[in-house]
Amino acid sequence: MTDLHRVASNMRRAMLRHRRLIAATSAAAAVWSTVHILSPTPPPATAVAVASHDLEAGTVLSAADVRVIEWASELVPTGASPPDQLAGQTVAGPMRAGEPLTDRRVIGAASMAGYADGLVAAPVRIHDSDVVALLRVGDRIDLYAAAANTGSAAQLLVDQAPVVTLPQLDDDSRDGGLIVIAVTPDDAARLAQASAMAQLSVTLRG
Structure with missing residues (x-):
């Protein structure tokens, strides 16, 4: 084989290798483009504050009670509270x-x-959920405590307390219903103590 033939043969082999490399690169690019086109674009997300653990009614929120997660923006609940404004707020009902x-x-x-x-806003659980269903925000009520099975007269704890809000009744309302009233800090402490030892009831002021 002459030198000219050897040079031509080497050039053909080099071109063949080059074509294979170009073909492989093009195929890889085509696969990447197809995957990129077919992959769905992640939906927009919004930071949403959720309870980091089970919370009881009346819990004053701290950083340990709140966790922030990414939530699909279109599914964010109406009225979601800004995560940076929750510290010090009170949980209205069990969560x-x-x-x-x-x-x-x-x-x-x-x-x-x-x-x-x-x-202050004081969450109070009333024994009779049917009575709670009759209340409206702005009503003024008297609250009484009566120890179960003692036969003693009910004790007036707070009078003419305005109803601030009425959280929705739990699915299982056998334990009564929750209301939130505006009282002094001393009255709030007395209500919390009484609710741990007695059943609370209300009468509606005219």
Whole structure:
């Protein structure tokens, strides 16, 4: 084989290898483009605050009670509370871990707008859920405590307390219903103590 033939043969082999490399690169690019086109674009996400663990009614929220997760924007619950504004707010009713914190589930400073200075929002569980169903925000009520099976007279704890909000009744309302009233800090402490030892009931003021 002459030198010219050897040079031509080497050039053909080099071109063949080059074509294979180009073909492989083109195939890889085509696969990547197809996958990129077919892969769905992630939906827009919004930071949502949820309960980091089960919460009892009346819990004053701290950083340990709240967890922020990414939620599909179109599925964010109405009234979702801004994560950076929850510290110090009060849970209106029992919550499960992972449940979103919304304006219906927490009681903040806005709930007390228009009430006298020095009053606080106190969640109170009333024994008779049917009575709770009759109440409306703005009603003024008297609260009584009666120890079960003692036969003693009911004790008046608070009189003419305004109803601030009425959280939705639980699916199982055999344990009564929750209401939130505006009272002094001393009255709130007395109500919390009484609710641990007695059943609370209300009468509606005219």
